Amino acid sequence: MKRYLFVISRSPYRSSHAMEQLEAAMVAAVFDGQVSVLFRDEGVWNLQENQSGEASQQKTLSKVLAALSSYEIEDLYACHDSLVTRQVQMDNALTVKTLSLAEQSQLIAASDAVVTGQS
Amino acid sequence: MKRYLFVISRSPYRSSHAMEQLEAAMVAAVFDGQVSVLFRDEGVWNLQENQSGEASQQKTLSKVLAALSSYEIEDLYACHDSLVTRQVQMDNALTVKTLSLAEQSQLIAASDAVVTGQS
Amino acid sequence: MSLHLVFSVQGFHACQRRLHANDSQYLLGDVNYAWSQAAQVAEITSYLLAADAKTRGISLDISAPLTHIDYPDLVSLTVEHEPVVSWNE
Amino acid sequence: MSLHLVFSVQGFHACQRRLHANDSQYLLGDVNYAWSQAAQVAEITSYLLAADAKTRGISLDISAPLTHIDYPDLVSLTVEHEPVVSWNE
Amino acid sequence: MKYALAVHGAPYATQAAVHALSFAEAVLDQGHTIERIFFFHEGVYQGLNGQIPPQDTFNQNLLERWQALTERNVELALCIASAIKRGVLDDAEQTRYEQDHPTLAPGFELVGLGQLVAAINSADRYLEFPA
Amino acid sequence: MKYALAVHGAPYATQAAVHALSFAEAVLDQGHTIERIFFFHEGVYQGLNGQIPPQDTFNQNLLERWQALTERNVELALCIASAIKRGVLDDAEQTRYEQDHPTLAPGFELVGLGQLVAAINSADRYLEFPA
Numbered sequence: 001m002k003r004y005l006f007v008i009s010r011s012p013y014r015s016s017h018a019m020e021q022l023e024a025a026m027v028a029a030v031f032d033g034q035v036s037v038l039f040r041d042e043g044v045w046n047l048q049e050n051q052s053g054e055a056s057q058q059k060t061l062s063k064v065l066a067a068l069s070s071y072e073i074e075d076l077y078a079c080h081d082s083l084v085t086r087q088v089q090m091d092n093a094l095t096v097k098t099l100s101l102a103e104q105s106q107l108i109a110a111s112d113a114v115v116t117g118q119s
Numbered sequence: 120m121k122r123y124l125f126v127i128s129r130s131p132y133r134s135s136h137a138m139e140q141l142e143a144a145m146v147a148a149v150f151d152g153q154v155s156v157l158f159r160d161e162g163v164w165n166l167q168e169n170q171s172g173e174a175s176q177q178k179t180l181s182k183v184l185a186a187l188s189s190y191e192i193e194d195l196y197a198c199h200d201s202l203v204t205r206q207v208q209m210d211n212a213l214t215v216k217t218l219s220l221a222e223q224s225q226l227i228a229a230s231d232a233v234v235t236g237q238s
Numbered sequence: 239m240s241l242h243l244v245f246s247v248q249g250f251h252a253c254q255r256r257l258h259a260n261d262s263q264y265l266l267g268d269v270n271y272a273w274s275q276a277a278q279v280a281e282i283t284s285y286l287l288a289a290d291a292k293t294r295g296i297s298l299d300i301s302a303p304l305t306h307i308d309y310p311d312l313v314s315l316t317v318e319h320e321p322v323v324s325w326n327e
Numbered sequence: 328m329s330l331h332l333v334f335s336v337q338g339f340h341a342c343q344r345r346l347h348a349n350d351s352q353y354l355l356g357d358v359n360y361a362w363s364q365a366a367q368v369a370e371i372t373s374y375l376l377a378a379d380a381k382t383r384g385i386s387l388d389i390s391a392p393l394t395h396i397d398y399p400d401l402v403s404l405t406v407e408h409e410p411v412v413s414w415n416e
Numbered sequence: 417m418k419y420a421l422a423v424h425g426a427p428y429a430t431q432a433a434v435h436a437l438s439f440a441e442a443v444l445d446q447g448h449t450i451e452r453i454f455f456f457h458e459g460v461y462q463g464l465n466g467q468i469p470p471q472d473t474f475n476q477n478l479l480e481r482w483q484a485l486t487e488r489n490v491e492l493a494l495c496i497a498s499a500i501k502r503g504v505l506d507d508a509e510q511t512r513y514e515q516d517h518p519t520l521a522p523g524f525e526l527v528g529l530g531q532l533v534a535a536i537n538s539a540d541r542y543l544e545f546p547a
Numbered sequence: 548m549k550y551a552l553a554v555h556g557a558p559y560a561t562q563a564a565v566h567a568l569s570f571a572e573a574v575l576d577q578g579h580t581i582e583r584i585f586f587f588h589e590g591v592y593q594g595l596n597g598q599i600p601p602q603d604t605f606n607q608n609l610l611e612r613w614q615a616l617t618e619r620n621v622e623l624a625l626c627i628a629s630a631i632k633r634g635v636l637d638d639a640e641q642t643r644y645e646q647d648h649p650t651l652a653p654g655f656e657l658v659g660l661g662q663l664v665a666a667i668n669s670a671d672r673y674l675e676f677p678a
Binding site: 128223227230231235 | 239240249252255256257258261320321322323324325326327
Binding site for chain 2: 335336356357360378379381382383384385386
């Protein structure tokens with residue numbers, strides 16, 4: 001099976017980008033793909049603590065993320081630089097490994113298919 | 120009649136934003152409105168010389184702009200700062216007045232309705 | 239006096255540079271993310287859509303010249319200001 | 328080696344920071360505007376969609392490490408590279 | 417006061433619908449009037465018939481919320497030029513262009529850009545919801 | 548080589564269609580194959596029936612160009628979850644949800660996200676056209 005990298009570069013509640021990306025990642029995992037997810041740039045806001053999607057009648061993204069391990073998606077990565085620039089307070093229910101820019105280059109190079117889901 | 124300010128903040132050929140904005144401005148002018156058009160940020164690329172929409176099977180935006188005077192839209196403005204930052208080479212068939220940031224604030228304040236047309 | 243409706247982080251930056259003294263601005267959606275890192279303009283009164291801030295998990299220091307409001311308050315603001323200008327790069 | 332398809336000015340900046348040595352990048356649409364102002368990375372081979380540059384009236388100095396190509400050349404590039412990564416913030 | 421509103425964003429791509437609907441409802445609740453909501457650019461997708469709200473997002477039925485505004489004397493008007501190039505057609509345009517089916521949702525109508533200008537002209541306030 | 552493509556942008560909002568179509572045509576001209584083009588997010592609006600191209604822009608008929616690809620053995624597949632919440636329905640979904648009319652253009656079909664993964668898995672190359 002292929003190594004998939006799903007990139008989430010958009011913030012959670014403005015558009016359905018992040019949610020639709022996660023749905024695709026879960027399907028790839030169900031199909032036995034080796035799935036990694038990378039949060040970078042505005043996408044790191046998906047990791048912010050104390051989200052409450054209900055206040056906007058939406059699903060809470062951080063809760064969806066916390067459930068990814070039950071789909072055997074364990075490799076969640078976040079851009080260290082993007083987190084620091086934005087001063088994101090990460091939800092401590094999430095297990096996310098932070099990567100340098102160079103490590104992100106390597107992650108991309110080691111993937112067979114990169115799904116960005118941007119429109 | 121009201122004083123309308125149409126703001127064009129998007130580049131020409133990626134989306135139909137600028138073209139649809141200009142169509143709205145022409146209609147407002149036909150309805151006897153007092154119409155100004157402000158190009159700012161990425162929107163100043165609409166003023167670039169040597170455009171050739173045909174190469175992408177689209178209308179050439181700078182030619183549409185040059186025809187605005189026949190709709191009695193004479194007040195074309197561009198953000199000086201946006202032009203300089205991007206090193207835009209302005210089409211010399213266009214008569215456009217450049218404005219400082221403070222002058223843009225005044226232009227907005229002097230308008231009854233500001234139409235940005237952003238999506 | 240103008241009221242600025244600011245919908246995106248980039249729109250926020252474009253707006254800040256073109257604010258008029260005594261204008262007000264109302265921040266929606268993702269602009270909640272931008273506020274905390276922005277240099278604040280003293281004369282500008284700023285409002286924030288409470289639901290959008292809560293959704294995103296952003297708790298901002300509202301001792302700054304910033305007030306959390308909801309849609310009915312926004313209606314009142316639009317009665318008091320003209321023109322109302324949207325920013326969404 | 329990866330091939331990066333870059334579709335927007337902000338995507339260009341996000342991509343530049345994460346390029347791997349010996350990667351190539353292909354610039355489409357509005358990225359034609361961004362190239363001329365960008366610091367160029369020596370090891371990266373860059374290609375530009377000729378039709379999109381012409382549409383926008385941008386004539387770039389192609390003595391820089393930059394080549395104008397069309398769709399058939401892009402197909403050849405995708406044969407030579409994997410993965411192909413899109414950037415469009 | 418009399419309001420004219422414009423919506424430029426598509427459903428799910430932006431929060432335009434949620435922001436505009438919540439504002440419009442608050443305007444009407446306070447006794448003001450909205451003559452027309454004008455859907456422009458990608459905003460015309462708000463009037464596409466057949467949108468099925470996902471069952472997991474609190475049954476957020478945007479289309480029904482728009483349609484409910486028509487009972488409060490709000491006209492839902494799509495820019496005809498923006499709409500037909502994107503495939504949002506009423507009966508008349510479907511017939512004119514010999515297409516299979518109309519695709520415009522009940523309660524919405526297709527109008528010219530002149531109706532945007534007319535609405536702004538007769539309103540005390542004009543607001544746009546791009547996202 | 549065998550390609551899988553994805554399109555994420557709506558017509559007129561982005562250049563996704565023009566870039567993807569031109570690339571797909573060049574791929575086929577060079578003797579490669581494209582198993583499937585997967586339309587995701589706002590990309591599903593590419594498959595909306597009834598799009599009437601503006602007469603002034605060189606008769607750029609995007610829908611016809613997509614449909615012409617099916618004659619070259621390319622499957623045009625819309626993500627069903629993305630499509631039905633936005634109102635792009637085939638006959639089956641129209642019937643299931645009791646809507647007035649189907650809105651999907653001929654030549655396109657609605658499929659699950661599994662078909663995106665399957666296409667990527669069996670392809671030598673996967674490319675995305677977001678804008």
